[in-house]
Amino acid sequence: MSRAVQNLGGARAREIAARALAAVPLNYAVTAALTMLIARLLPGGGAQASIGATMLSFAIFAGLAMTAFAVRSVAKLWIGLVVAGLVAGAADWLLIAAGGRL
């Protein structure tokens, strides 16, 4: 019985680690890509758009961090975040390549 409990503990530790990795480093990368996208899309000139997007980034990060511990499936969590990050990152790259920077 004690071994079963230990195995359960190991699985739980692995699950927490997977969620924590999604909630902090992966979340930061995804938030950075989304912040860049918002900064490209907001109106009012480069400086205003950059400041506005930067202020929003903390709400995005906090929301994603909570989501990482709230959703049931760790696999779906990772897939969702990675896809969102890749899509936003590709859009950032395209927008900068097409429109240039100041």
Added chain:
Amino acid sequence: MKGCFRQSMAWLHTWTGLLLGWLLFAIFVTGTSAYFQEEITRWMTPEVRSVPSDPASGFVAATEWLKREAPGGSEWSIYSTGKRAAGLQLYWVNGPDAPADAPTSARLDGTGTKVFARETLGGWFLYRFHYDLHYINWYWARWLVGIAAMAMLVAILSGIVTHKKILTDFFLLRLGKGQRSWLDAHNASSVLFLPFILMITYTGLVSLATHYMPWGIAANYANQGKFFEAAFPWPVPAEKAGPAPLAPIGPIVERAERMWGTAAGSVRILNPGDRTARVIVSGAPDAGMSVRLRSMTFDGVTGRPVDAHDPSGAATATEGTMIGLHAGRFASPLLRTLYFMSGLAGCVMVASGLILWTVKRRAKLPDPDRPHFGFRLVEKLNIAAIAGLPFGMAAYFLANRLLPLGIAGRSEREIDTMFIAWGAVAIWALARPARRAWPEALSATALAFASVPLVNALTTDRSLAASLAAGDSLFAMFDAVMLVLAAGFGWAALKVARRRDREAASRGSPMRAIAGAEAA
């Protein structure tokens, strides 16, 4: 993950809160003190008595002083932190003829006379510690503080989700009931002050936003320098072109103030006494909510306006106002006091949350007399943080009065004293059983705070009695706050000591009974 959404959020709240709680406590305590930064500095420089009644004439007097003391400089800056500060702060860049060790800063009173005060960083040090910490590189310190702030934001949001009865907890405080009381204290301080705590955490992150999230800038600018030039222009001196007299500063400052309808807060003079001279007047930091100040640039020879900067873009205004809300420089004395009280509630929220972690788990320990390592570590770090930092701050104030005035690096010694005292409490907490260390550390903190007004009375002529007689509300309030803090920590020490005795008595008898039974 552990079944339902609310449970997983409760788990997240507990562990993010614990992991960064000690750092958050230090950030909250020093940040709360920073609302009275100028007042602390004035208490820590008891030699300074006069405060400028009219900053505009102060700028003129300071310019005359700089003409005498820093001729040939390429840049003079004169700052007034507003009505609360003692005098004006001057910085300048010396010309090429000045010796390398020539001074580059001074503090003047309102009449333009140099102030001779003890060397101290005063309330400014506590303010800087709030986000730059000390002894470690500021760049990484800000990251640590930012991680703690983000953990706090997540802890608050998950705490809200975890909560079933927000409204009841407004009015619920059951005292003297062990774990239930700690939970009530934690809930009452966080729910009642929730708007403040949520605001202060988010705006704190926004204050250092580009440090944590530079990617919004990277999306639109090839380098950060270009962004800062566009968003927050900072003119630099031009190549010098030959001498010309500096236009009178008084009318220039008046013109800017008339234009804005509010007071000026600083004057920067580039290339004074040269044909390329520029005078840049900026608004006072306490004249509005936004920290992004308006400025007007004048030709330094003719005195005519040549440029104006008004940070009124939607995002800049929002950002500046958010940082302004955080720093509270605009606040009147009453609002400032409310800020201070809300900050204290934040300290209580973090401290009671940390204590709740141990109280909740103590009951479930297999053997409450011999807790496991993790439990003991949390318990001892709680003592080191919650009693240790306030003790260190009291020691900082005492060092300000007791260290000899002439010693080299005096301001740094004051700071060292704070950390040595803080470290001493930490070592004490590690060495002693937690049950004894709690009341001991809390009583030491109470005694340290109580001795501040006493030592002040013995070492200066501005004792509490003298301040009250002279109607000096600032000095009287500072001493009074020290006594209130002493009373608060003394009360806490008494409560903890009584509980310890009660618990020892209630546990003592069955233990003895068992021991007796075994012997028989």
